[in-house]
Amino acid sequence: MPGLKAVAANNSIAIEPGKTNDIKINITRLYGFESKLTLSVKGLPEGLAAEPIDIPEKSGEVVLKVAASAEAKPFSGAIQIALTEVESGIEHRVISELISSTVDNGVPQGFRKLAIESTDRLWLTVLPALAKAAPGEKGE
Numbered sequence: 166m167p168g169l170k171a172v173a174a175n176n177s178i179a180i181e182p183g184k185t186n187d188i189k190i191n192i193t194r195l196y197g198f199e200s201k202l203t204l205s206v207k208g209l210p211e212g213l214a215a216e217p218i219d220i221p222e223k224s225g226e227v228v229l230k231v232a233a234s235a236e237a238k239p240f241s242g243a244i245q246i247a248l249t250e251v252e253s254g255i256e257h258r259v260i261s262e263l264i265s266s267t268v269d270n271g272v273p274q275g276f277r278k279l280a281i282e283s284t285d286r287l288w289l290t291v292l293p294a295l296a297k298a299a300p301g302e303k304g305e
Contacts, residue, residue, distance in 0.1 A: 167198035176261035183235040212237030243286040258285035
């Protein structure tokens with residue numbers, strides 16, 4: 166049966182006000198999956214934007230750009246990224262795999278089996294804006 170797997174390169178994203186950050190996602194079309202797809206973000210706080218993007222017909226890496234306005238307020242919370250089939254509206258969530266054999270997470274070569282092996286909630290942190298020094302203060 167045709168299927169789809171979409172995995173984010175990182176499970177957390179940090180962004181500064183007035184900047185843009187890239188979220189890399191590896192999309193694998195399985196067993197002849199051919200539907201046209203659009204990638205979008207759900208749950209972005211006020212002051213952040215990510216334009217939906219059309220996904221190529223072949224498997225591979227795509228980059229979703231998240232932009233924070235200069236007025237974006239500090240935030241820390243979960244967001245979701247979804248692939249939506251254009252014709253049917255069926256949604257597929259992008260996941261982050263929590264298992265790695267290359268990360269030293271307390272066990273040599275990493276844990277191989279966890280109670281939760283993946284999540285469809287990525288952590289987003291909007292950092293506080295850097296305070297600008299007033300004229301005559303240190304830091305000019």
